[in-house]
Amino acid sequence: MARSRTERFVTGRLDGGSVRREPDTLIVEEPLSIRLDDVLVATTMRTPGHDFELAAGFCHAEGWLDGAAIRRIRYCGEGPPVESEFNVVSVETDGKGPPPAPRLGITSSACGICGSEAVERLAETLAPLPEAERFEPATLAELPDRMRDLQDLFDATGAVHAAGAADRSGKPLLVREDIGRHNAVDKVVGRLLLDGALPATSLCLYVSGRASFEMAQKAWAAGFSALVAVSAPSALAVQTARSAGLQLGGFARDGTVRIYAD
Numbered sequence: 001m002a003r004s005r006t007e008r009f010v011t012g013r014l015d016g017g018s019v020r021r022e023p024d025t026l027i028v029e030e031p032l033s034i035r036l037d038d039v040l041v042a043t044t045m046r047t048p049g050h051d052f053e054l055a056a057g058f059c060h061a062e063g064w065l066d067g068a069a070i071r072r073i074r075y076c077g078e079g080p081p082v083e084s085e086f087n088v089v090s091v092e093t094d095g096k097g098p099p100p101a102p103r104l105g106i107t108s109s110a111c112g113i114c115g116s117e118a119v120e121r122l123a124e125t126l127a128p129l130p131e132a133e134r135f136e137p138a139t140l141a142e143l144p145d146r147m148r149d150l151q152d153l154f155d156a157t158g159a160v161h162a163a164g165a166a167d168r169s170g171k172p173l174l175v176r177e178d179i180g181r182h183n184a185v186d187k188v189v190g191r192l193l194l195d196g197a198l199p200a201t202s203l204c205l206y207v208s209g210r211a212s213f214e215m216a217q218k219a220w221a222a223g224f225s226a227l228v229a230v231s232a233p234s235a236l237a238v239q240t241a242r243s244a245g246l247q248l249g250g251f252a253r254d255g256t257v258r259i260y261a262d
């Protein structure tokens with residue numbers, strides 16, 4: 001069932017010294033509860049659409065699908081999906097993955113541990129990426145313009161982030177938009193996972209905002225060989241990328257890019 005991702009509101013706009021009434025299109029934001037093998041593992045605020053991809057990508061990034069195969073993804077709840085407004089998704093596996101550790105609290109940018117410890121913990125669970133041909137800086141610099149043409153929700157609302165996967169020629173293979181940057185990335189990863197296209201060893205992950213530690217972690221877990229962001233990376237993201245062997249570009253705009261890890 002197609003879900004509306006935008007809503008129309010009548011607003012007041014100051015123009016030329018007077019306020020006039022006019023319609024505006026706003027992005028929809030709703031909670032999505034994710035269940036993994038009947039365990040509630042997370043609730044995230046997201047833009048409806050590609051919910052199965054989001055759930056699969058999130059579970060993959062958390063490491064809960066290591067050794068497990070997804071058998072089915074469905075909307076669920078106490079009654080028919082429409083009663084829960086399609087805001088509960090269940091991921092069912094063959095049960096061969098590790099026990100999930102639910103993320104049920106409020107997630108923030110502060111992880112509660114120092115940067116070095118965070119990278120060390122990742123290195124304990126994720127092997128360094130295999131050596132791969134690097135993306136040409138000129139290709140990374142072109143990605144924002146190429147991805148921008150595919151961001152329909154941003155055109156309509158100006159209020160969403162985008163993530164995408166591109167091949168070595170810079171051709172966008174898919175783009176997902178969401179009010180949350182992490183959700184957009186999870187949707188891209190989830191689509192690749194469901195298509196049997198992980199690890200994404202020959203692909204670049206594009207993000208429309210900054211490259212945070214979480215973006216670098218998700219790129220590493222999915223096996224991307226490169227990550228490029230329109231804005232700056234954090235220091236911890238650079239440290240993570242260098243530990244992973246992940247090519248990292250930031251400030252990709254106006255035909256330029258800065259390479260932080262190569």
